[in-house]
Amino acid sequence: MKLGVNIDHIATLRQCRQEGLPDPIEAAREALAGGADGIVCHLREDRRHIQDRDVKRLRELGARLDLEMAATAEMVKIARRLKPDMVTIVPEKRLELTTEGGLDLNSKFKIQKSKVRNAIQKLKDAGIVVSLFIDPVQKQVTEAAALQADFIELHTGRYARSLSLLELEKIGIAAQQARLIGLRVNAGHGLDYDNAKKVADIPGMEELNIGFSIIARAVFVGLKRAVSEMKEAIK
Ligand code: PXP
Numbered sequence: 001m002k003l004g005v006n007i008d009h010i011a012t013l014r015q016c017r018q019e020g021l022p023d024p025i026e027a028a029r030e031a032l033a034g035g036a037d038g039i040v041c042h043l044r045e046d047r048r049h050i051q052d053r054d055v056k057r058l059r060e061l062g063a064r065l066d067l068e069m070a071a072t073a074e075m076v077k078i079a080r081r082l083k084p085d086m087v088t089i090v091p092e093k094r095l096e097l098t099t100e101g102g103l104d105l106n107s108k109f110k111i112q113k114s115k116v117r118n119a120i121q122k123l124k125d126a127g128i129v130v131s132l133f134i135d136p137v138q139k140q141v142t143e144a145a146a147l148q149a150d151f152i153e154l155h156t157g158r159y160a161r162s163l164s165l166l167e168l169e170k171i172g173i174a175a176q177q178a179r180l181i182g183l184r185v186n187a188g189h190g191l192d193y194d195n196a197k198k199v200a201d202i203p204g205m206e207e208l209n210i211g212f213s214i215i216a217r218a219v220f221v222g223l224k225r226a227v228s229e230m231k232e233a234i235k
Contacts, residue, residue: 001200001234002037004066004186005227006211011041011049024050025057027223031214034227038064038085040209042099043078045070045092055082066209068099068133071119080126087123088131088153088186088209089116098212099189102134102155105143117147124148131186136167136174145181152178153186153209156199160190172202179204193217193233200234208234 010027014020028039039058041050058065059082067084069075070092079087090099105113116132123130131151134140135158144152154174159167175185187199188209196208210230218226 001205002207003035003227003231003234004038004040004188004207004209005031005036005214005230006040006042006068006188006209007031007215008042008049008211009215011051011054015049024054025061028058028061028063030223031227032063034224035231036063036227037207038066040066040068040088040211042068042090043075045072045074046094052078055084059084066131071115076119076122079123079128083126083128086129086131086151088133088151089119090133099133099155101157102137102140103132104140105132105134105147106139113143113147120147120149124150136170138174138177141174141178141183142181145178145183149183151184151186151206153188155189156187156191157189159199160192160195163195168198171199175202175204193230196230196234 007024007027010022010024014022043050043055065084066086066088067079068088068090071089091103120130129150131153132144132149133153134144136154154171159171178185184206185204186207186209187205191208191210192213200208214226214230
């Protein structure tokens with residue numbers, strides 16, 4: 001099981017004082033030293049944590065980079081220029097504390113779907129692998145395949161918050177369905193040292209993207225150790 005470490009909240013801390021510290025690139029190096037298989041960051045429209053320069057420097061670091069972003073013309077342009085290994089398209093709301101749900105690929109607002117379709121096309125043309133962050137719902141999985149995404153990232157937030165076996169089962173069913181129609185599968189959101197293993201055990205799951213719980217643990221034990229403990233937890 002691969003682990004993508006999301007370093008957004010290192011940048012959140014830095015932005016609190018608008019100084020250069022702590023440096024997300026140094027965090028990425030530590031995460032890799034702890035066994036991270038890739039680095040994940042979310043360049044938000046409001047630039048509340050990760051900045052454009054961070055993404056550029058992460059690219060220069062050469063680690064496998066998964067850039068989370070909204071399907072906007074601005075973000076597509078940035079991604080096509082910086083060429084991360086993967087883009088995960090997420091919905092974005094200005095006032096949310098974190099990504100609240102998956103993309104609605106079945107929205108009655110057709111514009112939403114056409115924005116995503118357009119972004120996928122442009123990113124794939126630039127040689128970037130594209131993943132769609134969706135809820136573990138059959139219709140969303142079918143739509144993701146119809147839009148020719150390479151991967152889906154299944155939103156694990158509901159399971160992580162409730163620890164409900166029903167929610168876990170939904171993730172398992174969505175993963176199985178996705179594999180059958182040719183999609184590759186990642187998962188993430190709200191995963192921690194206790195709840196991640198059950199998601200890691202789902203057949204066909206390739207990578208878990210985890211941020212907050214690792215950064216929170218790193219405050220006490222350091223990032224390298226926090227990452228290696230998570231690698232161990234999801235083995
Ligand atoms: N995956 C996606 C698509 C996300 O938006 C986030 C949060 O930035 C994560 C994974 C990581 O979530 P968490 O910080 O709760 O581990």
